Amino acid sequence: xxxxxxxxxxxxxxxxxxxxxxxxxxxxRVINGSPRVSDHAKAAxxxxxxELGYVPNRAARALAGNRTDAIALxxxxxxxxxxxxxxxxxxxxxxxxxxxxxDMQLLLTLLRTxxxxxxxxxxxxxxxxxxxxxxxxxxxxxxxxLLEQLEMPTVLSGRRSDLESVSYVDSDNVGGARSAVAxxxxxxxxxxxxxxxxxxxxxxxxxxxxxxxxxxGAGLLxxxxxxxxxxxxxxxxxxxxxxxxxxxxxxxxxxxxSDVMAGGALQVLREKGRRVPDDxxxxxxxxxxxxxxxxxxxxxxxxxxxxxxxxxxxxxxxxIAASTATxxxxxxxxxxxxxxxx
Amino acid sequence: xxxxxxxxxxxxxxxxxxxxxxxxxxxxRVINGSPRVSDHAKAAxxxxxxELGYVPNRAARALAGNRTDAIALxxxxxxxxxxxxxxxxxxxxxxxxxxxxxDMQLLLTLLRTxxxxxxxxxxxxxxxxxxxxxxxxxxxxxxxxLLEQLEMPTVLSGRRSDLESVSYVDSDNVGGARSAVAxxxxxxxxxxxxxxxxxxxxxxxxxxxxxxxxxxGAGLLxxxxxxxxxxxxxxxxxxxxxxxxxxxxxxxxxxxxSDVMAGGALQVLREKGRRVPDDxxxxxxxxxxxxxxxxxxxxxxxxxxxxxxxxxxxxxxxxIAASTATxxxxxxxxxxxxxxxx
DNA sequence: CGATAGTGTGGGAGCGCTCCCACATGTGAT
DNA sequence: ATCACATGTGGGAGCGCTCCCACACTATCG
Numbered sequence: 001x002x003x004x005x006x007x008x009x010x011x012x013x014x015x016x017x018x019x020x021x022x023x024x025x026x027x028x029r030v031i032n033g034s035p036r037v038s039d040h041a042k043a044a045x046x047x048x049x050x051e052l053g054y055v056p057n058r059a060a061r062a063l064a065g066n067r068t069d070a071i072a073l074x075x076x077x078x079x080x081x082x083x084x085x086x087x088x089x090x091x092x093x094x095x096x097x098x099x100x101x102x103d104m105q106l107l108l109t110l111l112r113t114x115x116x117x118x119x120x121x122x123x124x125x126x127x128x129x130x131x132x133x134x135x136x137x138x139x140x141x142x143x144x145x146l147l148e149q150l151e152m153p154t155v156l157s158g159r160r161s162d163l164e165s166v167s168y169v170d171s172d173n174v175g176g177a178r179s180a181v182a183x184x185x186x187x188x189x190x191x192x193x194x195x196x197x198x199x200x201x202x203x204x205x206x207x208x209x210x211x212x213x214x215x216x217g218a219g220l221l222x223x224x225x226x227x228x229x230x231x232x233x234x235x236x237x238x239x240x241x242x243x244x245x246x247x248x249x250x251x252x253x254x255x256x257x258s259d260v261m262a263g264g265a266l267q268v269l270r271e272k273g274r275r276v277p278d279d280x281x282x283x284x285x286x287x288x289x290x291x292x293x294x295x296x297x298x299x300x301x302x303x304x305x306x307x308x309x310x311x312x313x314x315x316x317x318x319x320i321a322a323s324t325a326t327x328x329x330x331x332x333x334x335x336x337x338x339x340x341x342x
Numbered sequence: 343x344x345x346x347x348x349x350x351x352x353x354x355x356x357x358x359x360x361x362x363x364x365x366x367x368x369x370x371r372v373i374n375g376s377p378r379v380s381d382h383a384k385a386a387x388x389x390x391x392x393e394l395g396y397v398p399n400r401a402a403r404a405l406a407g408n409r410t411d412a413i414a415l416x417x418x419x420x421x422x423x424x425x426x427x428x429x430x431x432x433x434x435x436x437x438x439x440x441x442x443x444x445d446m447q448l449l450l451t452l453l454r455t456x457x458x459x460x461x462x463x464x465x466x467x468x469x470x471x472x473x474x475x476x477x478x479x480x481x482x483x484x485x486x487x488l489l490e491q492l493e494m495p496t497v498l499s500g501r502r503s504d505l506e507s508v509s510y511v512d513s514d515n516v517g518g519a520r521s522a523v524a525x526x527x528x529x530x531x532x533x534x535x536x537x538x539x540x541x542x543x544x545x546x547x548x549x550x551x552x553x554x555x556x557x558x559g560a561g562l563l564x565x566x567x568x569x570x571x572x573x574x575x576x577x578x579x580x581x582x583x584x585x586x587x588x589x590x591x592x593x594x595x596x597x598x599x600s601d602v603m604a605g606g607a608l609q610v611l612r613e614k615g616r617r618v619p620d621d622x623x624x625x626x627x628x629x630x631x632x633x634x635x636x637x638x639x640x641x642x643x644x645x646x647x648x649x650x651x652x653x654x655x656x657x658x659x660x661x662i663a664a665s666t667a668t669x670x671x672x673x674x675x676x677x678x679x680x681x682x683x684x
Numbered sequence: 685c686g687a688t689a690g691t692g693t694g695g696g697a698g699c700g701c702t703c704c705c706a707c708a709t710g711t712g713a714t
Numbered sequence: 715a716t717c718a719c720a721t722g723t724g725g726g727a728g729c730g731c732t733c734c735c736a737c738a739c740t741a742t743c744g
Contacts, residue, residue: 010468012730023694028732038692055468059410060730062401063699073450088431096452100461105470108415108450110438119442126352126397128447263635293605293635354700365724370702378722402700405729
């Protein structure tokens with residue numbers, strides 16, 4: 001590796017051209033992989049690049065080419081709290097992996113305050129990124145619409161509703177929930193309850209739908225007393241579990257829409273003297289670290305989150321490359337990870 | 343907020359100048375906060391900027407000014423696995439918070455493969471960032487030295503050794519460990535063991551030092567049989583705990599150098615029928631989510647990680663702004679969070 | 685053999701800034 | 715009045731690229 005060199009600055013395209021004995025245009029074409037270059041010229045340029053240790057100046061490229069070679073990964077306000085969850089790091093790792101072979105830069109943008117959102121809107125209008133990855137959106141989030149309006153290539157992780165128009169990559173929440181509940185039913189449980197997430201979140205409704213489909217598919221009657229609303233927090237899981245035991249003391253299985261809530265439910269079940277899984281079987285969602293650390297370890301539905309991140313990046317790059325606006329909706333399948341709680 | 347506008351592109355500095363009835367130079371001076379501008383001109387320019395919704399073109403600035411207004415947060419290979427740990431997300435949140443009021447961009451760089459490291463070295467020589475934050479370095483990591491050689495402003499989280507020359511922000515690992523072990527001793531425990539991290543990591547050695555200081559400070563003999571090497575993984579914690587029980591069945595307290603390892607140790611203790619904290623008191627390090635979810639919940643040493651992130655960003659910005667190379671070493675104090683395991 | 689179409693190539697223009705020189709104007713000392 | 719110096723200002727030059735036009739040179743055809 002060549003570090004530093006003659007002169008004050010790094011070599012420029014022009015210097016490469018001089019060394020290779022060609023014009024600026026030809027060097028540019030080689031760098032950008034244009035097919036309209038003779039093998040001979042290409043070889044000479046590549047040699048010159050290697051000799052000089054030339055690396056293109058990003059800013060100059062961006063200025064001349066009216067692009068930035070950078071994409072933003074945006075983590076909205078509500079999520080910065082949950083940032084520690086494996087969800088985001090796995091997304092980031094997936095995105096990073098996919099981008100590693102590109103020379104696309106990844107900008108991390110945390111949007112906590114309205115002021116920061118405002119500032120980010122400026123970023124966008126100032127065309128400081130070529131595209132945006134939006135990690136986890138709420139139903140009423142206007143950001144995707146702003147992005148669409150600005151014709152900024154965008155990919156969401158998850159979606160706001162069935163009608164989501166912006167490109168997204170989501171996991172099969174309905175199917176995951178369905179398979180979890182089917183598993184409980186297959187164990188012979190007949191009073192299968194669910195603890196839902198906040199129902200103003202699409203993901204929570206999907207998981208509830210999956211629960212319903214499985215229950216009804218087994219020819220059982222859907223009983224609203226078996227559905228308790230949680231909010232994806234541990235305390236919410238505890239409250240929901242208490243309510244369920246109150247309403248239906250005969251409950252023999254619970255599907256919680258997140259591991260955190262399942263953890264809360266587990267505490268209450270133990271308090272109330274119910275054995276897991278003997279008296280009550282329990283399944284969570286996310287297959288997070290918590291699932292491995294509860295006693296007993298939680299059976300849980302795993303989402304392929306890193307894969308989601310990779311896919312998001314891939315879809316975004318395609319969207320940036322495409323001349324016409326395309327929308328892609330990708331749903332990745334989930335997998336039931338069996339442990340001792342069910 | 344003005345979105346879009348007349349013409350094809352966003353307004354330029356020149357247009358702002360025309361509108362304000364001044365020259366390009368004056369607008370530039372206003373934007374960059376130069377004191378050499380009359381109040382009158384300044385007001386006119388600011389009005390024009392607001393009316394046009396002008397946002398400076400970053401690429402043009404970078405090209406003309408020979409800087410990037412971007413810093414890289416680098417997460418080296420070994421750590422991408424641990425990325426889910428609150429450590430990194432807290433660092434990121436802190437950095438993000440500190441940068442929010444700046445117009446410095448945060449680039450996330452995961453360095454997994456040697457190839458990616460190589461590529462990153464090119465980034466650096468190509469001057470694509472103004473500074474680098476390096477999250478968690480290993481003792482033999484050459485990256486800090488490369489950065490120093492390139493005169494790239496750099497701040498580490500943690501340090502490689504006592505002699506670290508590059509700027510860093512670290513937490514008081516020695517003091518944290520010491521207080522944890524002192525707490526165990528204060529409980530009347532006399533056979534206090536420790537599960538260390540990998541001893542080629544400075545942070546692991548610091549925590550071991552703290553352990554030693556506390557033990558010796560209490561007038562006890564240091565027994566090597568009470569020291570088991572782990573590797574910051576759960577499995578490592580399990581193995582170390584098994585070794586400890588084998589060597590010193592009389593062990594009545596354990597200080598693990600991370601919560602993850604403490605979690606592993608806890609499993610083994612339960613397997614072997616030891617009650618926590620009755621038979622064996624246990625303390626972890628990091629105060630991570632795991633600590634709250636084990637049974638019993640772990641007493642643990644908390645580091646002010648988000649604060650570390652904030653400080654890192656602050657120090658880096660100062661270093662970038664400073665004309666001369668400065669080195670700053672900041673050590674933040676830790677706190678023992680008491681739960682039921684000790 | 686000229687016309688027509690491809691290929692490869694050089695280099696001008698220009699992207700939107702910052703830097704800095706030159707100059708205008710103002711102020712106080714001589 | 716003259717000089718010295720600070721203060722404010724306009725605009726040329728140039729950062730390192732990409733885009734694209736113009737041109738040279740080939741092939742292919744009737």
